[in-house]
Amino acid sequence: MSAKPRVIYWFRTDLRLHDSPALQAALDLKPECLYPSDLSLSITKINKKSKLFVIREAPQTVLPKLFKSWKITHLVFERDTDAYAKERDQKVLELAREAGVEVVATRHGRTLYDPDDLVRANGGKPTMSITQVQHAAEKLGDVPKPLPAPKYLPDPGDVSIEFQQTQPSPKPDINSIQRSGEETSYTSLSGPNHDFAVPTMSELGLKPASTPHRGGETVALAALDAIISNEHYTTTFSKPSTAPTAFSPQATTLLSPHHHFGSLSVRLLYHRVQEVIQRPANAKKASTIPTNLIGQLLFRDMYFAAQAALGYSFAQTYNNSHVRFIPWHLPSKIDPTNGLITGEYVIDSPLAEKWFQRWKFGKTGFPWIDALMRQLRYEGWIHHLGRHAVACFLTRGGCYIDWERGAEVFEEWLIDHETSCNTGNWQWLSCTAFYSQFYRCYSPVAFPKKWDDEGKFVKHFVPELERYPKKFIYEPWKAPIKDQKQWGCLIKGDGDEEEGEGQEGMNVYPKPLFDFNARRGICIEGMKNGYRVGLHGDDPRVKDGTWRELFDDNAEGPTEGTKGPTVECQTGTEDGRGVDAADMDLGVDQDEGEAAHVGGENRGGDKTPKGGKRKRGQGTLDAHLTSPTKKKGKA
Numbered sequence: 001m002s003a004k005p006r007v008i009y010w011f012r013t014d015l016r017l018h019d020s021p022a023l024q025a026a027l028d029l030k031p032e033c034l035y036p037s038d039l040s041l042s043i044t045k046i047n048k049k050s051k052l053f054v055i056r057e058a059p060q061t062v063l064p065k066l067f068k069s070w071k072i073t074h075l076v077f078e079r080d081t082d083a084y085a086k087e088r089d090q091k092v093l094e095l096a097r098e099a100g101v102e103v104v105a106t107r108h109g110r111t112l113y114d115p116d117d118l119v120r121a122n123g124g125k126p127t128m129s130i131t132q133v134q135h136a137a138e139k140l141g142d143v144p145k146p147l148p149a150p151k152y153l154p155d156p157g158d159v160s161i162e163f164q165q166t167q168p169s170p171k172p173d174i175n176s177i178q179r180s181g182e183e184t185s186y187t188s189l190s191g192p193n194h195d196f197a198v199p200t201m202s203e204l205g206l207k208p209a210s211t212p213h214r215g216g217e218t219v220a221l222a223a224l225d226a227i228i229s230n231e232h233y234t235t236t237f238s239k240p241s242t243a244p245t246a247f248s249p250q251a252t253t254l255l256s257p258h259h260h261f262g263s264l265s266v267r268l269l270y271h272r273v274q275e276v277i278q279r280p281a282n283a284k285k286a287s288t289i290p291t292n293l294i295g296q297l298l299f300r301d302m303y304f305a306a307q308a309a310l311g312y313s314f315a316q317t318y319n320n321s322h323v324r325f326i327p328w329h330l331p332s333k334i335d336p337t338n339g340l341i342t343g344e345y346v347i348d349s350p351l352a353e354k355w356f357q358r359w360k361f362g363k364t365g366f367p368w369i370d371a372l373m374r375q376l377r378y379e380g381w382i383h384h385l386g387r388h389a390v391a392c393f394l395t396r397g398g399c400y401i402d403w404e405r406g407a408e409v410f411e412e413w414l415i416d417h418e419t420s421c422n423t424g425n426w427q428w429l430s431c432t433a434f435y436s437q438f439y440r441c442y443s444p445v446a447f448p449k450k451w452d453d454e455g456k457f458v459k460h461f462v463p464e465l466e467r468y469p470k471k472f473i474y475e476p477w478k479a480p481i482k483d484q485k486q487w488g489c490l491i492k493g494d495g496d497e498e499e500g501e502g503q504e505g506m507n508v509y510p511k512p513l514f515d516f517n518a519r520r521g522i523c524i525e526g527m528k529n530g531y532r533v534g535l536h537g538d539d540p541r542v543k544d545g546t547w548r549e550l551f552d553d554n555a556e557g558p559t560e561g562t563k564g565p566t567v568e569c570q571t572g573t574e575d576g577r578g579v580d581a582a583d584m585d586l587g588v589d590q591d592e593g594e595a596a597h598v599g600g601e602n603r604g605g606d607k608t609p610k611g612g613k614r615k616r617g618q619g620t621l622d623a624h625l626t627s628p629t630k631k632k633g634k635a
Helices: 020-029 060-071 083-099 115-121 131-139 215-231 233-238 256-261 265-279 293-315 348-358 369-379 384-394 402-411 420-428 446-452 456-462 481-486 515-531 540-544 546-550 593-597 618-622
Strands: 007-008 034-037 074-077 102-106 332-335 342-346 489-491 507-509 577-580
Touching: 007 060, 020 074, 020 102, 060 083, 074 332, 083 102, 083 293, 083 456, 115 293, 131 256, 131 293, 215 233, 215 256, 215 265, 256 540, 265 293, 293 342, 293 420, 293 456, 293 577, 342 402, 348 369, 348 384, 369 402, 384 402, 384 420, 481 489, 481 507, 540 546
Parallel strands: 007 034, 007 074, 074 102, 489 507
Antiparallel strands: 332 342, 342 577
């Protein structure tokens, strides 16, 4: 064995050279050779002999082979607290131990604070509010300073591969809906040209990219420089004050995809923002936590730590101790062997299924919602408040459909998808965790008018309506038929493709799903019932199906009967299908400003201090939180 370490550096969610504690740990070993696995071509700017090595096999099977073939002594990677990653990494640790390879799994790099440390500092509980994050962070000290990119990288060693490939199972193929051709990326361990190249879109069989957004460390750092150079924007940034209708350019930073892939360090953003807002000239006008840029990073840490504490159950209602149980339409099926969601759901209502599909593909008949969902589908990104609007509409503000259905769609289409943040945001917007003011809903008409009275955003993403005047742009069904014909788009049908064109040269846009005001009232009553009953996902009655005893048969959702088959017993039945995944209109565009006060109301959340004033609206909410009713027909 060589006197110097022979190191595989395994890049996962840290696809960058700057501020990489794990990469620095690898270099601190002073290795004879370093095999960088899965990183950008920035490596070649430092060492022309080194490059991106993409080895086309699952880590659990290929790493033991590489340990032996390349005489590896150390495996280094950044620790990941996602539930799946923990399970995968534990397997890799066992394999490395068997091979006599030392594993250096460094601390956090994806977040400001290590999620597990935040949980410990929060008394071993998931962080359910920004206040809890801040209090826990005070015990952990300052956010570490970002590390500079290395100026030297060792040469790679011998990269010959003399072992057979173990191809992963092609099923389930969660990306099948995105493919237009055959997936051939696993035909060879080192790629078709044996050069360890990144698989091409053609090899992956994927459709051409429709998003205008591009990734990579160089792009990320340039975007960060542009943001920081605008001192006024950086200093005064307040998320609820940014326009969800802005596009080309958008109103927010659009750095979240870079944080997801690790092409931009969150600590670098944190400290560069702090440098700006702490300048004497900016201090008085600086926005504050939780709505400023620093607050956005703390929200991210909050969700990561909540997931770290709860594991797989964080991303579902079933068996989740911190998520309220609401009898939504289209509930998830549960695998009885492990208590986890299967990716399939029960179609308790064909109408709800129809609503869900129309929501997903931007055919609800509400132009604001449809424009957002089409932007999401084609660009892989929508503004934070846009995400709030469509999530509220699908769950407690219109359709009364399980938030897990929406989270699956976002997972499929978002380029900045993080399981922790996506799950947490859907729980927040559905008022099942983190936030509880369910009576505050987004209006799909009044809310966008505040930002874009002319409807430019809608006209861009719903071009059928481009000739509609602002009077009807958010309520096109109110336009007279004569005017609809004049403007070249009839309002008719339910969005089915077979509707076709109304007349020669005439576009068709669907009628709205429902009367929004009526549905909002129904949803609010449903949420009142759910809060009054007061169950959480880990309640035995949720697991055995007897929760139905607590709801009237006529209550919104699949509440009929006093006891029925549990959701987990319905797994594999034919009832469900797989999924590849106004004062009231203030909505939650103000939520972040209240998050430190009202967040975390679920189990162990922040309490109103003794003698302290309640936040606006709490009196109304408290009236809903009465003791659970146990007699059928009382809820």
